[in-house]
Amino acid sequence: MNKNYINENFNKNSLIRAYDQIKPYIHKTPVLTSGQLNRMAGTEVLFKCENFQKTGSFKIRGALNAVLNLPEEKKQKGVVTHSSGNFAQALSLAANYAGINSYIVMPENAPEVKKSAVKCYGGKIYGCIPTLSAREQTAERIRQETGAEFIHPYNDNNVICGQGTAAMELLKDQPELECIIAPVGGGGLISGTVLAAEYFSAGCEVFGGEPFEADDAHRSLEYGKIIRNKKADTVADGLRTNLGSRTFPVISEGVKNIIRVTENDIIETMKLIWERMKIVIEPSGAVAFAAVLKHGELFNGKKTGVIISGGNIDSAKLSSIFQ
Amino acid sequence: MNKNYINENFNKNSLIRAYDQIKPYIHKTPVLTSGQLNRMAGTEVLFKCENFQKTGSFKIRGALNAVLNLPEEKKQKGVVTHSSGNFAQALSLAANYAGINSYIVMPENAPEVKKSAVKCYGGKIYGCIPTLSAREQTAERIRQETGAEFIHPYNDNNVICGQGTAAMELLKDQPELECIIAPVGGGGLISGTVLAAEYFSAGCEVFGGEPFEADDAHRSLEYGKIIRNKKADTVADGLRTNLGSRTFPVISEGVKNIIRVTENDIIETMKLIWERMKIVIEPSGAVAFAAVLKHGELFNGKKTGVIISGGNIDSAKLSSIFQ
Numbered sequence: 001m002n003k004n005y006i007n008e009n010f011n012k013n014s015l016i017r018a019y020d021q022i023k024p025y026i027h028k029t030p031v032l033t034s035g036q037l038n039r040m041a042g043t044e045v046l047f048k049c050e051n052f053q054k055t056g057s058f059k060i061r062g063a064l065n066a067v068l069n070l071p072e073e074k075k076q077k078g079v080v081t082h083s084s085g086n087f088a089q090a091l092s093l094a095a096n097y098a099g100i101n102s103y104i105v106m107p108e109n110a111p112e113v114k115k116s117a118v119k120c121y122g123g124k125i126y127g128c129i130p131t132l133s134a135r136e137q138t139a140e141r142i143r144q145e146t147g148a149e150f151i152h153p154y155n156d157n158n159v160i161c162g163q164g165t166a167a168m169e170l171l172k173d174q175p176e177l178e179c180i181i182a183p184v185g186g187g188g189l190i191s192g193t194v195l196a197a198e199y200f201s202a203g204c205e206v207f208g209g210e211p212f213e214a215d216d217a218h219r220s221l222e223y224g225k226i227i228r229n230k231k232a233d234t235v236a237d238g239l240r241t242n243l244g245s246r247t248f249p250v251i252s253e254g255v256k257n258i259i260r261v262t263e264n265d266i267i268e269t270m271k272l273i274w275e276r277m278k279i280v281i282e283p284s285g286a287v288a289f290a291a292v293l294k295h296g297e298l299f300n301g302k303k304t305g306v307i308i309s310g311g312n313i314d315s316a317k318l319s320s321i322f323q
Numbered sequence: 324m325n326k327n328y329i330n331e332n333f334n335k336n337s338l339i340r341a342y343d344q345i346k347p348y349i350h351k352t353p354v355l356t357s358g359q360l361n362r363m364a365g366t367e368v369l370f371k372c373e374n375f376q377k378t379g380s381f382k383i384r385g386a387l388n389a390v391l392n393l394p395e396e397k398k399q400k401g402v403v404t405h406s407s408g409n410f411a412q413a414l415s416l417a418a419n420y421a422g423i424n425s426y427i428v429m430p431e432n433a434p435e436v437k438k439s440a441v442k443c444y445g446g447k448i449y450g451c452i453p454t455l456s457a458r459e460q461t462a463e464r465i466r467q468e469t470g471a472e473f474i475h476p477y478n479d480n481n482v483i484c485g486q487g488t489a490a491m492e493l494l495k496d497q498p499e500l501e502c503i504i505a506p507v508g509g510g511g512l513i514s515g516t517v518l519a520a521e522y523f524s525a526g527c528e529v530f531g532g533e534p535f536e537a538d539d540a541h542r543s544l545e546y547g548k549i550i551r552n553k554k555a556d557t558v559a560d561g562l563r564t565n566l567g568s569r570t571f572p573v574i575s576e577g578v579k580n581i582i583r584v585t586e587n588d589i590i591e592t593m594k595l596i597w598e599r600m601k602i603v604i605e606p607s608g609a610v611a612f613a614a615v616l617k618h619g620e621l622f623n624g625k626k627t628g629v630i631i632s633g634g635n636i637d638s639a640k641l642s643s644i645f646q
Contacts, residue, residue: 051601056601278375278604278634279603280601280602280603311601315594315645318645319641320642322639
């Protein structure tokens with residue numbers, strides 16, 4: 001079958017080049033297993049632990065690949081983005097590594113701990129009211145004032161290829177994987193995962209996990225075009241965003257199935273992983289395994305890779321989740 | 324200096340034999356590092372992560388060594404202990420591996436999750452009222468009724484040698500460690516650590532960490548005899564016990580210093596490790612690193628091993644700790 005998403009931006013070399021460039025700066029994250037969780041899932045599960053990645057999530061991979069691929073004259077003017085979450089930290093650290101400025105637009109209600117992480121990595125924070133249009137306008141104003149390059153958190157070819165290196169590492173370690181599942185927010189991680197499976201596996205199938213409360217990807221695949229979330233009231237705060245024009249085509253051709261899970265599924269799976277594996281993961285990071293547990297029949301007996309996307313969770317939030 | 328604790332029970336071979344026996348059943352737990360935590364501690368810190376050990380704590384090491392060293396005729400009658408915590412799970416799993424019965428006396432108010440873990444490992448639970456004398460009497464009654472061997476959670480030579488294999492593994496990986504620090508409850512882990520440092524390092528110093536609220540070890544060293552806790556109202560529930568007749572002599576000769584930490588130190592350090600290292604540890608597991616942070620001057624510039632003793636924490640407790 002001819003795959004339309006295979007083009008000069010998304011070929012095998014795009015991933016190899018991305019990995020070669022970012023490798024000196026990132027952790028090769030561990031792949032963990034648990035006998036108990038295998039039994040619950042009815043299959044052998046390999047967890048790719050991006051919660052142990054620099055900045056606490058996979059996002060540093062894409063941010064770095066975007067920054068390192070800027071032409072020199074653009075680098076000198078820095079980078080700008082808007083994010084309340086993991087991409088804010090990722091882009092500020094990536095810019096720090098590259099020795100350039102980063103301007104991060106964050107809504108005023110973003111948690112202090114995330115703001116201080118961004119500052120600690122050297123990012124310059126610009127506050128705005130917490131609406132998407134205010135974030136976009138503020139970022140655009142800074143772009144015009146500073147000449148900084150806007151880096152989109154997921155709708156960017158270099159970001160997508162960077163995120164794909166997580167699955168690429170996993171597949172190099174575990175070439176016999178039959179399925180791989182990643183959470184779906186804006187689609188950067190899962191698009192990259194599709195590319196990695198395309199080029200570094202022998203037919204490994206790619207699945208997505210998504211909250212019912214923000215199921216734009218499921219509905220977009222159903223309707224054959226991008227359908228935005230009307231609201232996105234999910235505990236999985238990394239997955240509230242909508243698919244983009246660059247991620248949708250890859251996902252719609254390359255993903256076998258988007259499995260939706262409830263808020264309760266997410267929280268119970270997060271607790272399960274904390275209690276059994278003794279690792280800290282954020283709600284978004286639990287969504288892929290929640291999907292495996294929910295639809296075991298799709299994975300039964302198939303060696304399955306599960307991407308744990310991140311581990312950034314506020315202490316304050318914990319008490320409400322675990323009560 | 325002649326060390327009185329060196330005898331036929333606690334020689335180099337005791338540890339080597341213990342490790343050879345238990346190795347097939349346990350995890351070789353990872354040693355993790357964190358650049359951020361090194362900077363906070365002012366030295367290079369290597370975390371021996373027994374929170375990833377079978378049953379979620381180091382206790383399985385000692386329990387297994389005790390069970391595997393029983394003579395055949397004793398094995399047939401099973402083992403009995405009383406514990407509300409990690410040793411209950413450890414002994415039931417150890418007995419399970421050895422194919423023998425285990426009888427575990429647990430106070431009625433022990434958390435359901437711990438009871439169900441013990442049942443899951445095949446242990447038979449006997450409830451009692453939550454006092455030490457009721458626990459001891461119930462265990463003694465079962466011992467008489469069944470003929471089972473009583474295994475003490477820490478005041479037992481085989482248990483001590485088994486616990487010592489954690490530091491032994493760490494020192495084999497990191498022979499150039501200059502300090503090693505473990506939490507102190509009944510003293511099984513730290514006594515074993517003293518033995519491991521004696522036989523598998525070139526003069527690595529052993530420190531202990533203890534809550535102010537249960538500082539029997541600190542006071543026992545000060546007075547030169549076992550001084551029991553009057554109360555032990557600490558969040559570090561694994562460290563509420565008192566030193567025993569077999570652990571005190573090893574500790575009093577072999578431990579350089581017992582550092583006491585506050586309840587706030589313990590909780591803040593636990594949060595710090597969760598947030599920075601993305602691993603789940605229990606309060607007792609945070610005490611050793613809390614001590615390093617509190618008395619950095621003792622460790623400054625010295626390569627330091629920190630034993631994270633366990634990762635078993637109830638979801639219910641989390642919400643109160645993290646609020």
